[in-house]
Amino acid sequence: MSTNTAMVEKYRNNFLKEVETNVEEGEWVKMCMQCGVCAGSCPLGNAWEHPPQEIFMMIRAGKREDVLTSDSMWMCTSCYSCIVRCPRELPITHIMHGLAHYAKRLGIQPKNNPTQWFSEVFWNNMMRKGRVNELRLGLSLYFRNGFLSGIRESLKNAGLGRNLMKAKRMSPMEFFGGHGVKDASGLQKIINKAQELEAARIERHGK
Amino acid sequence: MADEKKIAAYICKGCGLGERLDVDQLKIIAEREGRVDMVREHDFLCSKAGVQLIQDDIDNEGVTNVAICACSRRAKTEAFNFENVAVTRGNLREGVIWARPDTDEARELTQEMAADYVRMACFESKFCSAPSPSGEQSRVDSVLIVGGGVTGMMAAIEIAKAGYKATIVEKAGALGGHLADAWKDIPSRSPYADPVDTGVVGMIAAIETDIRITVHLNSTVTRTSGAPGRFSADISTESGSTTTENFGAVVQASGYKDYDARQLPELGYGKTPDVVTQAELEKLAKEAAGGPIKRPSDGREVTSVAFVQCAGQRSDKPGHLPYCSGTCCLVSIKQAMYFKDSDSNIDTTVIHTDLRTPGAPGEDFYRSGQKKGVVFTKGTVHEVVAGSDAHSVRFKDLILNEDTEMQADLVVLATGQVPNSGPDMEQMAEDKMAAEEAGEEYVEVSVESILNLDYRQGTDMPQLVNGFTDSHFICFPYETRRTGIYTAGPVRRPMDSAQAREDGTGAAMKAIHALEDAAQGRAAHPRSGDLSFPQFRKEGCTQCKRCTVECPFGAIDEDEQRYPQFNEARCRRCGTCMGACPVRVISFENYSVDTVGQQIKNVEMPDEFDEKPRILVLACENDAYPALDMAARNGNHYSEFARVIPVRCLGSVNTIWITDALNSGYDGIVLMGCRKDDDYQCHFVRGSRLASIRMSKVDDTLSQLNLEPERVATHEVAITDVERAPQLINDMVETVAKVGMNPFKF
Numbered sequence: 030m031s032t033n034t035a036m037v038e039k040y041r042n043n044f045l046k047e048v049e050t051n052v053e054e055g056e057w058v059k060m061c062m063q064c065g066v067c068a069g070s071c072p073l074g075n076a077w078e079h080p081p082q083e084i085f086m087m088i089r090a091g092k093r094e095d096v097l098t099s100d101s102m103w104m105c106t107s108c109y110s111c112i113v114r115c116p117r118e119l120p121i122t123h124i125m126h127g128l129a130h131y132a133k134r135l136g137i138q139p140k141n142n143p144t145q146w147f148s149e150v151f152w153n154n155m156m157r158k159g160r161v162n163e164l165r166l167g168l169s170l171y172f173r174n175g176f177l178s179g180i181r182e183s184l185k186n187a188g189l190g191r192n193l194m195k196a197k198r199m200s201p202m203e204f205f206g207g208h209g210v211k212d213a214s215g216l217q218k219i220i221n222k223a224q225e226l227e228a229a230r231i232e233r234h235g236k
Numbered sequence: 237m238a239d240e241k242k243i244a245a246y247i248c249k250g251c252g253l254g255e256r257l258d259v260d261q262l263k264i265i266a267e268r269e270g271r272v273d274m275v276r277e278h279d280f281l282c283s284k285a286g287v288q289l290i291q292d293d294i295d296n297e298g299v300t301n302v303a304i305c306a307c308s309r310r311a312k313t314e315a316f317n318f319e320n321v322a323v324t325r326g327n328l329r330e331g332v333i334w335a336r337p338d339t340d341e342a343r344e345l346t347q348e349m350a351a352d353y354v355r356m357a358c359f360e361s362k363f364c365s366a367p368s369p370s371g372e373q374s375r376v377d378s379v380l381i382v383g384g385g386v387t388g389m390m391a392a393i394e395i396a397k398a399g400y401k402a403t404i405v406e407k408a409g410a411l412g413g414h415l416a417d418a419w420k421d422i423p424s425r426s427p428y429a430d431p432v433d434t435g436v437v438g439m440i441a442a443i444e445t446d447i448r449i450t451v452h453l454n455s456t457v458t459r460t461s462g463a464p465g466r467f468s469a470d471i472s473t474e475s476g477s478t479t480t481e482n483f484g485a486v487v488q489a490s491g492y493k494d495y496d497a498r499q500l501p502e503l504g505y506g507k508t509p510d511v512v513t514q515a516e517l518e519k520l521a522k523e524a525a526g527g528p529i530k531r532p533s534d535g536r537e538v539t540s541v542a543f544v545q546c547a548g549q550r551s552d553k554p555g556h557l558p559y560c561s562g563t564c565c566l567v568s569i570k571q572a573m574y575f576k577d578s579d580s581n582i583d584t585t586v587i588h589t590d591l592r593t594p595g596a597p598g599e600d601f602y603r604s605g606q607k608k609g610v611v612f613t614k615g616t617v618h619e620v621v622a623g624s625d626a627h628s629v630r631f632k633d634l635i636l637n638e639d640t641e642m643q644a645d646l647v648v649l650a651t652g653q654v655p656n657s658g659p660d661m662e663q664m665a666e667d668k669m670a671a672e673e674a675g676e677e678y679v680e681v682s683v684e685s686i687l688n689l690d691y692r693q694g695t696d697m698p699q700l701v702n703g704f705t706d707s708h709f710i711c712f713p714y715e716t717r718r719t720g721i722y723t724a725g726p727v728r729r730p731m732d733s734a735q736a737r738e739d740g741t742g743a744a745m746k747a748i749h750a751l752e753d754a755a756q757g758r759a760a761h762p763r764s765g766d767l768s769f770p771q772f773r774k775e776g777c778t779q780c781k782r783c784t785v786e787c788p789f790g791a792i793d794e795d796e797q798r799y800p801q802f803n804e805a806r807c808r809r810c811g812t813c814m815g816a817c818p819v820r821v822i823s824f825e826n827y828s829v830d831t832v833g834q835q836i837k838n839v840e841m842p843d844e845f846d847e848k849p850r851i852l853v854l855a856c857e858n859d860a861y862p863a864l865d866m867a868a869r870n871g872n873h874y875s876e877f878a879r880v881i882p883v884r885c886l887g888s889v890n891t892i893w894i895t896d897a898l899n900s901g902y903d904g905i906v907l908m909g910c911r912k913d914d915d916y917q918c919h920f921v922r923g924s925r926l927a928s929i930r931m932s933k934v935d936d937t938l939s940q941l942n943l944e945p946e947r948v949a950t951h952e953v954a955i956t957d958v959e960r961a962p963q964l965i966n967d968m969v970e971t972v973a974k975v976g977m978n979p980f981k982f
Binding site: 087 | 607635640
């Protein structure tokens with residue numbers, strides 16, 4: 030986008046409309062009244078470059094690139110403090126995840142952000158059997174930077190693992206397959222259908 | 237007069253008075269020292285039997301003055317309401333037994349306190365007589381309404397509905413004012429979602445068909461004289477013909493004019509026709525009549541519009557309005573909806589610093605605007621640069637904290653309301669005096685008068701700040717400083733049409749009230765119903781004019797011989813004239829220099845070495861006195877050395893009381909009045925301010941008597957100061973302990 034076009038786009042409603050169509054709960058963005066309660070309520074607020082209030086204002090100001098490449102919404106831990114407190118009842122947490130998801134769909138998310146990497150690992154882990162395999166999830170986290178560092182991380186937490194096993198909170202057998210939902214193929218059908226609907230929606234509105 | 241009076245004192249033994257006080261001794265005091273004609277006691281004076289006892293004495297014994305020594309004058313007013321007699325009250329309950337602890341040690345001094353209040357009630361009674369109307373009164377059941385905008389029309393409709401007559405004088409050629417020029421109005425009923433019809437056409441039709449309402453178009457009021465119940469006004473047409481009519485009361489609904497946007501060249505006004513004010517946008521919307529709004533420069537349909545809030549408002553720059561007009565945010569939301577409702581693809585951006593949406597529709601209407609896609613941006617606009625096609629609005633985004641700009645086809649400036657209140661007489665007088673002192677020539681800025689009053693104090697309603705007419709903003713917003721003349725609508729404070737309708741209704745009610753009160757010779761608010769009025773002894777008057785200048789309500793004119801001429805119906809009975817009068821010739825039948833002076837004199841003054849100081853407390857009956865009553869009821873005790881005398885207003889305090897009190901041995905004097913600055917709470921507007929000016933000069937008296945200035949303290953006390961008011965009295969006792977007793981004890 031040239032600078033000239035960028036100028037024309039500023040404070041025009043194009044990006045706001047794009048968000049409304051493509052982002053989950055995006056139609057709420059226009060209802061923000063900029064009180065800043067969300068920004069003040071976020072326990073991780075100081076880790077965010079742009080708090081939700083600012084993100085909403087940036088959307089209205091037409092700052093498409095700045096918003097979608099930002100790592101701010103990836104910082105959300107879904108504590109729901111903002112949703113609880115928002116006087117305008119915006120589903121802020123959902124909007125943050127919606128924006129993150131939309132950025133990823135467009136492939137312009139911040140590539141080195143650990144949250145989005147972890148989200149993907151988590152999703153893939155869960156999709157295998159419909160249940161999170163905690164042992165494997167933990168191990169994939171330890172081994173994300175290679176084999177040697179994986180061993181080091183695992184040994185560091187060996188005591189914790191032993192205690193979990195003693196208390197029957199974790200089974201080493203989970204490593205081999207692990208437990209799952211009763212009807213795994215049924216779950217797969219649900220997921221497939223959801224993806225189909227989403228694809229159709231994208232087809233309808235464009236990316 | 238005095239020999240015709242028969243004074244009876246009644247001492248109540250109810251509410252614990254009988255147990256806490258030696259009532260037999262009080263009776264002896266009333267008889268021997270108070271020298272009243274009759275003394276009676278009763279176990280329960282405000283009961284049917286007690287009231288009957290008093291009424292029987294009035295009917296059978298010819299009692300003319302009743303001194304009731306029971307509870308505060310603010311309590312049991314309905315029971316102790318006797319016609320055609322002068323009633324005074326000795327405050328033994330709130331003022332004595334409740335103000336003091338119920339202990340054996342306290343008993344003796346509490347009794348002394350009670351004895352003094354009995355003396356005070358008896359002597360006050362001696363110098364009172366029952367008030368009777370002046371005979372000046374008359375009844376005219378029609379109201380003059382100056383201004384035919386939404387406020388004036390509403391007032392006229394309400395007055396007519398109540399069965400009275402209304403006459404509207406409108407300067408323009410049609411009724412409706414600013415609202416008639418608007419395309420739609422802000423909704424005043426739920427769901428507050430969309431702009432609604434203004435309703436002006438319906439109001440005009442209602443007025444035209446009502447035989448009780450007369451309308452003078454293209455006319456102004458060229459002279460107003462008289463008082464409530466007997467106003468006389470000259471109504472002159474543009475062509476010069478004049479008719480004179482009588483009115484019972486006046487409603488001034490002269491409204492506002494739009495701030496002159498030509499003073500905002502930095503916002504592009506005048507540089508391109510595409511920068512318009514909100515009023516001008518209403519005209520564009522009216523032309524479009526619901527279709528696409530076209531911009532003035534080239535007639536192209538507008539695709540993007542920016543609203544610049546607070547244009548020339550809420551700013552301390554010279555020429556700007558320092559205040560918030562309180563309506564422009566809602567108007568901008570409404571106008572943005574004009575665009576969004578015709579085509580949702582039009583970009584509408586409201587740039588504001590603080591979005592203020594007062595009133596019932598406020599938040600819902602704002603939310604509705606957001607739902608329709610109006611974008612709200614928090615920012616300050618510093619420049620609008622006209623472009624060949626779109627125009628640049630340069631502003632600082634206050635959320636993103638950056639200087640930025642946007643392009644818009646049309647820019648709307650939210651300029652404010654400037655009241656049409658006529659010349660500011662008080663400011664002009666001050667400026668003139670300042671110019672004279674500085675030896676400069678005073679250049680009068682000519683502002684067209686609205687009412688052309690022929691009052692001693694000027695042609696128009698006094699103003700408070702920013703040109704809005706003065707009203708008791710905190711407690712009695714419809715009241716003004718000219719009795720029987722009520723300002724309503726945006727001349728009083730900035731407001732929108734819904735508030736203006738409400739204001740017009742309120743003013744109509746006050747106007748009816750005023751003309752009915754005037755017909756019976758009764759005072760208007762806040763001494764509503766009071767029949768007493770100021771009387772003056774002409775032979776003693778030195779024509780100093782302080783009363784005519786200081787009256788907060790402009791009630792006093794001057795006659796041909798330059799003597800003050802009281803207009804009873806304009807008088808609010810505050811007694812400020814009485815406090816001002818250096819020769820003390822002004823009095824009321826039931827409130828005078830003597831009624832208070834005698835109370836001060838007849839308090840028993842212990843010897844200098846008795847270690848019993850006396851603190852005189854002159855407390856405003858509207859705020860400070862009830863605060864002390866409530867303090868006592870709540871168990872907040874205060875010193876047994878205090879003697880509290882209620883005054884109608886601190887403005888009625890004549891400095892002779894202070895001098896006399898110090899001369900007769902009071903050790904400290906506490907004056908309690910209301911707050912006096914721009915956010916004043918004085919029921920009589922200027923009373924407490926005038927009192928503080930007078931008291932600032934009391935130091936001279938003190939130094940002449942060789943007394944310490946700390947002995948006289950003036951405090952601002954609110955009705956809620958139930959802990960502070962007793963503390964102020966106790967503080968004075970401590971001060972006296974420090975500086976020593978007053979040596980002038982006789």
